Amino acid sequence: MAVEERDPVSGRRTTGHEWNGIKELDTPVPKGVLIFLIVTHIFAVLWWFLMPSWPLGDTYTKGLLDVNQHKTVEEQLVSSAAQRSSWMDSIETLSFEQIQADPELMSIVKSSGHQLFGDNCAACHGIDGKGRANYPDLTDDDWLWGGDVETIAETMRVGINSAHPESRFAQMPSFGADGILNREEVRSASAYVYSLSHEDYSTPENIGRIEAGKEVFIANCAVCHGENARGNRDLGAPNLTDPYWIYGGDLQTIVNSVHGGRQGHMPTWDERLTEGNIKILALYVHSLGTDEE
Incomplete structure (x- = not known):
């Protein structure tokens, strides 16, 4: 029977392995680690039974709790659409002046308008609307086509130098390149x-x-x-x-x-955004300048 070898410093047994004169202690796994591993395995087994877990070809195990993220998202979308329709109907039917006179609707306009602006306009005009090189600042009172809400909405609808049949057109000639001026x-x-x-x-x-x-x-x-x-x-x-x-x-x-010469371009949004969203964006853009005054 082999005699146990113990480390003279710690008094623990060694495994018999030695590397470059260093002997490995036979140190047990800490209890905390063992408890953590046991709890983790128990949790995993419970999760397999309670939640969707295992793929089964074109489906998966549903779990005893019947949790379905697709169903949850669909329910949230339906709920959000119902909540949105309550105020979107008002925005689509009321005039710009009536909307601007309603603090509650304007609060919604600024919130949803900020989202729409970030998704559709910020790439050119910046997330704060202050523009960037070759794109106008929308927060000042300097407008090419007019800064009232109706005109802003119309500019969004038809675009500038766009393919829309009613597009606004503007171009500065190349006076030097075309030989108009020396x-x-x-x-x-x-x-x-x-x-x-x-x-x-x-x-x-x-x-x-x-x-x-x-x-x-x-x-x-x-x-x-x-x-x-x-x-x-x-x-x-x-x-x-x-x-x-x-x-x-x-x-x-x-x-x-x-x-x-110069020729700017702004796309037409009438096929990408609904009439209600264009109204929201026009009101939001208009507010960028008026709020700073």
């Missing part, structure tokens, strides 16, 4: 436009170019932007006298715009 005329017109929102640019050394640019502007740009350069919302022509710019208001970017 290089000096492009730079002069750009300098004039830049000076409209940067008073400090009108220095003695720049005034000659600015005055020449004004003549070019009146002859070529005023038909859309107006002689005062304040834009025309019927044509989608922006105001050039304020600090709000879609493509950038520094001098070089303005030169690039005059030379190469």
